[in-house]
Amino acid sequence: MTLTIPFDNSYARLPNAFYARQAPVPVQAPRLIAFNADLARIMGVSPGDVQEMAEAFGGNKIPDGAEPLAQLYSGHQFGHYNPQLGDGRAVLLGETVGSDGVRRDIQLKGSGPTPFSRQGDGRAWLGPVLREYVVSEAMHGLGIPTTRALAAVETGEFVLRERPLPGAVLTRVAQSHLRVGTFQVFAARGQLDSLQKLTEYAVSRHYPDADGPMGLLRSVRDAQVNLITLWMGVGFIHGVMNTDNCSIAGETIDYGPCAFMDSYHPNTVFSSIDQMGRYAYANQPDIAVWNIAQLATALIQQMPDKEAAVEEATGIVHAMPDLLQQKWLDRFRAKIGLTNQKDGDLELISGLLTRMANNQADFTNTFRALGTEQARDQFTDPNVFDDWSESWRQRIRHEEGPSSVMLKVNPAFIPRNHRVEEMIEAAVQGDYTLFHRLNSVLAHPYSDNPEAADLKRPPTENEIVQATFCGT
Structure with missing residues (x-):
């Protein structure tokens, strides 16, 4: 095998209680759709020929050095605790340490049933695989911590969802697949020895300067504060912020019914399974706090002095809303060209967002166009923008280079929902042209690209995506 992956599998060296040994289930006719050569280079992965990689x-x-396994975890799903989840359609092949010194997991998603499949088929169909590939790589281009895509493969088989659909496997890369739910399962079972080993492993792998369980809690909290703020800044809606989808590494993980807003509204929901709007755009900061509170509850179980641990953990969690608010304010200051803090900035930002929500203004295009005539064109009533713009222009007069500040945080391109759906529909017919075009353009989202101007366009009324779906 000329494909070479320099595996160093630390998770596989943990006790058997953490996982089930599980090989991926072979597929009928694998065909390589895409391989991320840039990511592979960083990871030290040497590609083989196309069929070998397929x-x-x-x-x-199974590549030499891999130790396939399915990870155990539990989690709260829409606020309700499920005592055992785990990798029901994914297999962790192993880990590499890249040229940048970063340890990364290599996981096959859609690789067949595991002991945690709960009667599922363990497979993925082509649409969600391509969506995750495009959106996760777009998030990387946007500078947002995320899992990444190393490869996508057609299986040559069909999977049964609402109808037979072409199958595929995604090779997902993450700094780890440790989740809040990984800690919850051992805490709920009272397996404190495993909980302690997991905590030590997580500290060593992700936050070596953290001091014990509460140091880990504080570090994960801060990583989530950073992540959620960045989501809010680009209008990203995760859709399923369950605790089993909350990475302790602070990366965006599990791109199921995710979406980017077109027209701005704080209550925007796309996920077909989020009937009550629990994970709406504006609710994401509060849900992040809730998730970290669940991590705190799990970590406390191993502490000898429970009363002191509860007090310390409570302080860590209760500080999170203010940290989120400050980070959000800093991010949105930059989005309107401000680097200096002044009284009234929150009101100025909120004033713009309220006008956008009331006038169906496109989130991405409005912020990208600030300072140009095109900004007012995003509003059904441009006069309301003109009214806000007067105050804004007075505020930025004393700022240095507001345009350059805005261009660095306001992307020109996002993976718009209607374009993603169009890409999937074409790929099902065997045409991957738009898939490759999206990946190329979205790798540089802050660069104006006149040849890709059509990808900036919001959807027409007939193109609006009303709901997004999980791939299971």
């Missing part, structure tokens, strides 16, 4: 990343041939 066999390896489709699950038919």
Whole structure:
């Protein structure tokens, strides 16, 4: 095998209670759709020939040095605790340490049933695989911590959802797949030895300067504050912020019914399964706090002095809303060209957002166009923008280079929902042109690209995506 992956599998060296040994289930006719050569280079992965990579990343041939396993975890799903989840359609092949010194997991998603499948088929269909590939790589381009896509493979088989659909496997890369739910399962079972080992492992792998369980809690909290703020700044809606989808590494993980807003409204929901709007755009900061509170509850179980631990953890969690508010304010200051803090900035930002919500203004295009005539064109009533703009222009007169500040945080391109759906529909017919075009353009989202101007366009009324779906 000429494909070479320099595995160093630390998770596989943990006790058996953490996972089930599980090989990927071979597929009928693997065909390589895409391979991320830039990411592979950083990871030290040497590609083989196309068919060889299709066999390896489709699950038919296990690369030398891999130790396939399915990870155990539990989690709260829409606020309700499920005592056992785990990798029901994914297999962790192992880890590499890249040229940048970063340890990363390599996981096959859609690789067949595992002991945690709960009667599922363990497979993925082509649409969600391509969506996660495009959106996760777009998030990387936007500078937002995220899992990434190393490869995508057609399986040559169909999977049954609402109808037979072409199958695929995604090779996902993450700094780890440790979740809040990984800690919850051992805490709920009272397996304190495993909980302690997991905590020590997480500290060593992700936050070596953290001091014990409460140091880990504080570090994960801060990573989530950073992540959620960045989501809010680009209008990203995760859709399923369950605790099993909350990475302790502070990366965006599990791109199921995710979406980017077109027209701005704080209550925007896309996920077909989020009937009550729990994970609406504006609720994401509060849900992040709730998730970290669940991590605190789990970590406390191993502490000898529970009363002192509860007091310390409470302080860590209760500080999170203010940290989120300050980070959000800093981010949105930059989005309107401000680097200096002044009284009234919150009101100025909120004033723009309220006008956007009331006038169906496109989130991405409005912020990108600030300082130009095109900004007012985003509003059904441009006069309301003109009214706000007077105050804004007075505020930025004393700022240095507001345009350059805005261009660095306001992307020109996002993976718009209607374009993603169009890409999937074409790929199902065997046409990957738009898939490759989206990946190329979205790798540089802050650069104006006149040849890709059509990808900036919001959807027409007939193109609006009303709901997004999980791939299971």
